[in-house]
Amino acid sequence: MKIDLDINGAPRSCDVEPRTTLLDALRDNFLLTGTHAGCEHGVCGACTVLLDGEPVRSCLMLAVQADGYAITTIEGVATSPGELSVIQDAFCETHGMQCGYCTPGMILTAQALLDRSHDISREDIVEAISGNICRCTGYGQIIEAVQFAADRLKKSNAPRGHKLGTATDVGEHDAPLEGVLEAAEADAPGKGPTT
């Protein structure tokens, strides 16, 4: 069956068997291997992607069911190739990962939480990531990372959902068109601190 998706801000289509999960379509058809396959039955959260901005498990969704939806994968959260989003940066700074297997799912889950509000409690974070299993870092640093990112976003004084001016290489590199923050924009090539 032919399906049309909007992946990381770019229209994409492919032909899949009905039994193909969205997870497999993303990895095999679109070569977006940042979406990880953990348990493949809904328990671990490694395969989390955003569907119209909300976190879902891509292993529990048939690709044909996703026809017409907007999907954000980990490849689509940074402002441009080679850059990191505020949340990704926060994970680096607080050591919110070790092997990194669970990390794409954690980041996207955190992204959806922070897209809703920057005023979040520790409980909100725990509830949001309760469906994501991490087997090496432990949750302490991950929670710290999300809190840190929330704090930065709050102080960044940028309107949420702010669009980057030009993202010339969109389709090609799956960079996102929107949902990008000014703080991250400051990190974009040519705008960050010169060293």
Next chain:
Amino acid sequence: MKPAPFDYVRPGTLAEACELLAADEDARVIAGGQTLVPMLAMRLARPARLIDVLRLPELSGIREDNGAIVVGATTRQANALDNPLIRASVPLLALALPWVGHPPTRNRGTIGGSVANADPSAEIPLVAVTLGAEIEAASPDGPISTPADDFFLGAMLTTIGVGECLSAIRFPVWTHKRIGVGFHEISARRSDFAFVSAAAQIALDDDGRCLDAALGLGGVGDRPIKLDVAALIGGRLDAKSLTDAVAAATTDLEATDDLHASAAYRRRVAVTLCTRALQDACDRANGAEVRGAAR
């Protein structure tokens, strides 16, 4: 861990979905897929054809109708949880929903899918049985309505037949002024299926006398059950009357024995959770804050 091949159809109307289901015994409805997709992957289910009902406009939405709140089958659990009508008029459902899976599974999982799936420890079927909801289905011969108590036949077994598609759940609304609800469950991990869960709803009059009471138990047997707590009606509720009512209602409670918990453990926990759920319901009806119960 990959499903066997199947056809996939996305009908445009509910009538068309029922025709497709009636025409092929091996066809199966798919809604949110949060239970069905893993079953396909493990090849525990091998339907020839999936009928995707998720985008049928007739099946979604939450509305008030004739003293009840009607929740369309494909209403997502996350949307029901956020819905002001449900919070105001079916508070027991709002209290139980955070226990259903995790935020990402609630973004896809539907209210009707959970009811049709009939897991003995699922929270939504428990709320439906406790409140005496009506389960509505569409069939080639027209709509069918079944009381929740009769709808669940056993583990993963309901009255839904070939050609039928669950369309809505009709939750009755209690109109009393002072209503309180309580929900408790024990599971191995946060958001896992419950070993035992208990749901309660209580209505009090201005003098604090009990006008109505409902209590339900999930996870103890092969389907959710409603317990008889009519003895509470008309009296004042205190710790003793609640404990007595639970003791009477659970005297010959039959519980399942499995890998996760023994029957004796389930019975013991059931009594405790029922008492707690009723106590919370009373406290809330009395306007008290219930500590530590929110999820």
